[in-house]
Amino acid sequence: xxxxxxxxxxxxxxxxxxxxxxxxxxxxxxxxxxxxxxxxxxxxxxxxxxxxxxxxxxxxxxxxxxxxxxxxxxxxxxxxxxxxxxxxxxxxxxxxxxxxxxxxxxxxxxxxxxxxxxxxxxxxxxxxxxxxxxxxxxxxxxxxxxxxxxxxxxxxxxxxxxxxxxxxxxxxxxxxxxxxxxxxxxxxxxxxxxxxxxxxxxxxxxxxxxxxxxxxxxxxxxxxxxxxxxxxxxxxxxxxxxxxxxxxxxxxxxxxxxxxxxxxxxxxxxxxxxxxxxxxxxxxxxxxxxxxxxxxxxx
Amino acid sequence: xxxxxxxxxxxxxxxxxxxxxxxxxxxxxxxxxxxxxxxxxxxxxxxxxxxxxxxxxxxxxxxxxxxxxxxxxxxxxxxxxxxxxxxxxxxxxxxxxxxxxxxxxxxxxxxxxxxxxxxxxxxxxxxxxxxxxxxxxxxxxxxxxxxxxxxxxxxxxxxxxxxxxxxxxxxxxxxxxxxxxxxxxxxxxxxxxxxxxxxxxxxxxxxxxxxxxxxxxxxxxxxxxxxxxxxxxxxxxxxxxxxxxxxxxxxxxxxxxxxxxxxxxxxxxxxxxxxxxxxxxxxxxxxxxxxxxxxxxxxxxx
Numbered sequence: 027x028x029x030x031x032x033x034x035x036x037x038x039x040x041x042x043x044x045x046x047x048x049x050x051x052x053x054x055x056x057x058x059x060x061x062x063x064x065x066x067x068x069x070x071x072x073x074x075x076x077x078x079x080x081x082x083x084x085x086x087x088x089x090x091x092x093x094x095x096x097x098x099x100x101x102x103x104x105x106x107x108x109x110x111x112x113x114x115x116x117x118x119x120x121x122x123x124x125x126x127x128x129x130x131x132x133x134x135x136x137x138x139x140x141x142x143x144x145x146x147x148x149x150x151x152x153x154x155x156x157x158x159x160x161x162x163x164x165x166x167x168x169x170x171x172x173x174x175x176x177x178x179x180x181x182x183x184x185x186x187x188x189x190x191x192x193x194x195x196x197x198x199x200x201x202x203x204x205x206x207x208x209x210x211x212x213x214x215x216x217x218x219x220x221x222x223x224x225x226x227x228x229x230x231x232x233x234x235x236x237x238x239x240x241x242x243x244x245x246x247x248x249x250x251x252x253x254x255x256x257x258x259x260x261x262x263x264x265x266x267x268x269x270x271x272x273x274x275x276x277x278x279x280x281x282x283x284x285x286x287x288x289x290x291x292x293x294x295x296x297x298x299x300x301x302x303x304x305x306x307x308x309x310x311x312x313x314x315x316x317x318x319x320x321x322x323x324x325x
Numbered sequence: 326x327x328x329x330x331x332x333x334x335x336x337x338x339x340x341x342x343x344x345x346x347x348x349x350x351x352x353x354x355x356x357x358x359x360x361x362x363x364x365x366x367x368x369x370x371x372x373x374x375x376x377x378x379x380x381x382x383x384x385x386x387x388x389x390x391x392x393x394x395x396x397x398x399x400x401x402x403x404x405x406x407x408x409x410x411x412x413x414x415x416x417x418x419x420x421x422x423x424x425x426x427x428x429x430x431x432x433x434x435x436x437x438x439x440x441x442x443x444x445x446x447x448x449x450x451x452x453x454x455x456x457x458x459x460x461x462x463x464x465x466x467x468x469x470x471x472x473x474x475x476x477x478x479x480x481x482x483x484x485x486x487x488x489x490x491x492x493x494x495x496x497x498x499x500x501x502x503x504x505x506x507x508x509x510x511x512x513x514x515x516x517x518x519x520x521x522x523x524x525x526x527x528x529x530x531x532x533x534x535x536x537x538x539x540x541x542x543x544x545x546x547x548x549x550x551x552x553x554x555x556x557x558x559x560x561x562x563x564x565x566x567x568x569x570x571x572x573x574x575x576x577x578x579x580x581x582x583x584x585x586x587x588x589x590x591x592x593x594x595x596x597x598x599x600x601x602x603x604x605x606x607x608x609x610x611x612x613x614x615x616x617x618x619x620x621x622x623x624x625x626x627x
Contacts, residue, residue, distance in 0.1 A: 061410060063549070112600040119356060120603035123556045124596045126549050131592035138586070250417075250545070257414050292425040299418040303403045306411045 028160050033279045039167030041275020042174040043236070046229035047252030048259060048267035049177060050222040056198040056262035057218040060118045064105045064125040066249030067132040069226035070242065072098025073147070073234055074136050080148050087150050087235075095227035101132060102223025106216055129245065136242050143241050150235040166236040173232055177225055178268055184221070185264075194218050198262065254298055259308045266310030273309065331462045335534055337567075337574050338469040342527025343547070344554035344566035345476060346520040351555050353516045354496035356409075358548045359400075359416030362423040363393035363521040365543035367528030369427065369443060372538065375454040377434055377442055382454050382533065389532075390525035396423075397521025401514050420548060427540035448539030455533045469530055476523055480563035492516060557595055559607030568606060 047066075054062050075097030076090040083089070109124040151169065155162045185191035193214045196204040205211055230248070234240050251274070259270025274294060281293035301308060343364050350357045371389030374380040380388070404415040433442035443449040455465055483489040491512055495502050499509045532538050554569030577587055602608060607615075 108596050113603055117603035119351070119556060120599045122356070123553045124599040126553055127592040127595035127599070129592075130588045134586070134588035134592070253414065261410070288425070288429045292422060295418045295421045295425065299415060299422065302407060302411055302415040302418065306407055
């Protein structure tokens with residue numbers, strides 16, 4: 027029983043990093059309705075900018091974090107201009123493949139500047155395990171968990187309390203109608219992308235800080251973990267992204283404990299597959315998916 | 326022929342199969358991130374058949390392709406009612422499951438005092454049928470291209486058949502297809518199985534050329550690449566994916582001088598190409614235009 031609960035705690039802590047990635051992913055997908063494969067690689071580039079600042083200037087946590095976020099936002103803006111703004115609305119497939127091409131670019135830039143595979147990344151806090159009764163929690167994971175919650179609250183505020191948020195929601199609901207209402211879709215998408223990339227930068231800083239190291243493979247990892255968490259939670263839903271991330275973490279923690287390393291990802295993909303077949307809307311997106319389905323049937 | 330050129334051409338030929346299989350699904354309007362799974366299933370299946378059961382190559386290849394087609398049928402049945410991105414992610418999940426299962430799949434038997442067979446993440450060594458039967462690399466390349474030509478011939482017939490027209494209509498508008506009284510799901514099922522078989526042929530050829538396969542070759546990057554090939558070369562004709570593969574592998578091989586920078590150049594070129602031609606170099610309108618030109622010239626000559 028203790029093991030089971032400890033696994034759940036570990037899973038939630040691990041899952042908060044997935045949740046952070048999924049929030050950014052879901053924001054982009056909600057607005058664009060197109061898949062950005064380059065999401066992970068662009069925040070990976072940001073994290074390497076942070077690493078550069080750390081290695082060159084022996085800078086402290088705040089400078090590294092800022093550099094990471096700025097780097098991620100710039101890379102995200104490049105991806106948006108190249109793969110989404112420049113390609114017309116309907117060509118979702120072209121955007122996706124183009125974001126893959128840009129991914130290759132970003133990865134190569136990083137390997138040119140950082141020829142060794144692995145670099146150390148500054149931890150944002152002294153690693154101290156906290157004992158809570160029979161369980162223990164890593165402090166850096168707890169902070170990650172709180173940050174994921176905070177990010178969700180802030181994003182919710184941004185989306186539901188500001189004019190910009192209203193515009194973002196209008197565009198994701200119906201781009202055509204939003205355009206007729208005088209909303210400049212291009213600008214809204216651009217800034218939504220920038221916000222998502224910035225969020226991704228924060229996520230990268232926290233995840234890599236807790237890990238203590240960075241490799242170019244982080245891009246692939248972040249894209250696919252974020253995507254799986256987003257799908258588990260339901261596409262386009264922010265609470266869903268968080269729940270999906272946590273669920274993914276808990277699944278991984280349990281399968282790691284009971285079945286071993288080889289089965290960790292296998293079980294995660296299996297659960298994802300079952301979810302897609304039996305509940306394609308994910309945890310939170312079912313209502314939206316059913317509404318869409320009903321609308322299709324009416325047509 | 327220069328052995329280096331033979332190996333590059335053989336690679337282009339084999340990867341073309343998986344690119345064509347992704348292309349067939351793009352025709353019916355589905356994006357699959359998972360064609361590498363069928364490539365992998367056939368690579369292992371046919372390798373086991375020839376190296377462990379002593380089957381001849383041709384039977385091994387058929388067996389591998391059939392296994393791949395059967396696997397495609399099994400995945401397609403539950404996933405095909407999913408639309409758009411949901412289907413894509415389901416194929417991704419399936420393909421990753423296949424890869425991770427091969428990471429733990431061990432099946433070895435002793436042949437001449439040596440253990441032969443897949444050994445989890447260690448991979449599957451000694452698929453030496455081609456090597457042992459004295460087939461030269463050049464001859465094997467011919468085999469690859471003969472098979473590729475037959476698949477292309479199949480596509481050529483498909484494009485001119487009623488089935489091809491239905492596939493393209495499905496890609497444009499599944500609802501319209503349903504309104505014609507056609508069962509959209511059943512046609513998609515057919516397309517998925519065909520695509521699985523095509524990827525499977527490539528997988529079997531791959532295993533026997535390299536004599537060694539390991540699970541991590543069949544990761545999601547291979548799947549995304551094969552999607553990209555169709556889109557670079559163009560979705561108007563089955564030649565498109567081949568152009569995509571040739572550009573990628575050929576270009577990357579030929580600009581070794583650019584060393585570390587080639588992905589930056591290549592990625593940028595692809596991104597810019599897609600801005601101007603979102604459905605690739607030889608898209609439907611380009612193919613249509615070319616056909617018209619050809620016909621006019623033929624008419625003028627005749």
